[in-house]
Amino acid sequence: MKLTDHEQAMLDGAEGPAIQQAMSLLTRYGKALGAERLVETNNVCGGSVGSLPNRRNVVSSDDDMEAIFSLMNLDSDVPLEIPRVKTMAYKLIEAGDPDYYDQQRVSERTQKLVKKNADFCDRIGIQRCNTCTPYQVGNVPTYGEHLAWMESSAIVFANSIIGARGNVEGAQSAAAAMLTARIPYWGLHIPENRYGTHLIEVECEVESMMHWGLLGYYVGEVVQEESPVVNGLQHHPSLRKAKHFGAAAATSGGVEMYHLVGMTPEAPSLERALGDKAPEETIHFGKAEMRKAYENLNCATDPEVDFIMLGCPHASIEQVQIVAKLLEGKKLSPNTELWMFTPKALKQHADRMGYSEIIEKAGAYLMSDSCPALSRVSPEGVKVAATDSCKQAHYLPATLGFDTWFGSVEDCVNAAITGRWQGELT
């Protein structure tokens, strides 16, 4: 891989051992990819992952955040002195929401680790957004901007809806990018790799958030890590629908870029989206395919629901508004809990608008900073969960062992009120 003089100097240790390790990691990673060079970036989403479950199990001591960052984020066995980051840097999900530690049953050890992690992030200059949707709270990339983002649901949104350029990064490559302002110039950073490869002909109405999620879940499973071009859509997706479509496609498969013909910036026409080439494959999506995705996601059999999770990826303010409206004047069943997740900044907005009060009066919670599947937080004794997110429905059985129903937001709120799942594909 070709390095500039500055990059070579970083690799040689001119800027200290942490930056040297970061550049070493990037060059090994670039070589593994077959990248020819690095590209400059000033927009990194990742963070310090040492407080998350699993990672907690393999760190030898909670005391030294630099040592934990060195190991988990820079893959260094030796603790390094971590300097301030060089780029704009944004932290993703944390291990819990400090305003709801009791409800989330977050251990004292984890609470301390979160606090230490926060101090560490502040010291080195990582914005503690603590959300999987940085584009909702102050980090909207621009068209063509080179990104180094973790979070598969965020990068697919940035690539496809905005036209920014990046691949799905991991905790180590994102940390290395923060310290060096570089990332391998590979994959979706390169314009000719951004064309669609598979054509999806939609032959049924895709309108609700549930429809968009199911379309994404089906398409991701079929195309895996390739780039689908979706044709035949009748309705333009809003933020929440695009967010759910991409998150689902990046869960059942590894979709990092998609095109919606006539709707997304690099798909003014079908031909342009495909780069004037024939698609490798054409896939039809009709009612039968939507039904199949719906049935694949619904693994539960017991209609007695204990736990309803909304806001994966973290809810937009429109989603919070919808749920507040559905819950207004209602009470949750004594047998269920409903947790909704939104970024902390949007929670403040929801407070201002009175949505938080409506939600909490009904007996539900509007939480931030965390996520049941990733932070492993949930109410006690849950056996059966329900969610309006394909992504969360996919991960909950594997991460928390819950039998999980998937359905519309209305089905989910209804289950929270009645205690029974009565969802249907409509």
Added chain:
Amino acid sequence: MSDEQQDVIVLRGRGVVEGVAEGEAFVTSQTLSGFGGIDPMTGTVTERRHEKVGQSFAGKVLVFRGAKGSSGWASNFQTARLAGAGPLAVIFNELTTKMALGAVVMRVPAVTDLDQNPLEVIQDGDWVKVDGNEGVVEIRRPASA
């Protein structure tokens, strides 16, 4: 087993991570999720509809289609390494950033772009030597009658 009693197959491709290791093959034609797809403390596949659900690749040569899902892929496989539950080596078909970074932080020999599809050639239980320096894979199994 001596060579006389074995079939030996050699595949050539591109080394992704340097080093040489050998062991028993764990083969899946499906992609694997890191986060929500494996238990990194044991190397067991946990994804509900995965063909290998309940089985562990710990201490084996992981032969698979590639990485999918969450960007926590590399972190989960790094954690598996730290927990002593990682694979000995990896052979994969589809190159993505998740896969490349994951291979780097697993710190085991890794090979891709092989001249025959490893998912068709290699079977569970085959003895496989992975040379990440040269990009060569050597497969040994008891000679067929």
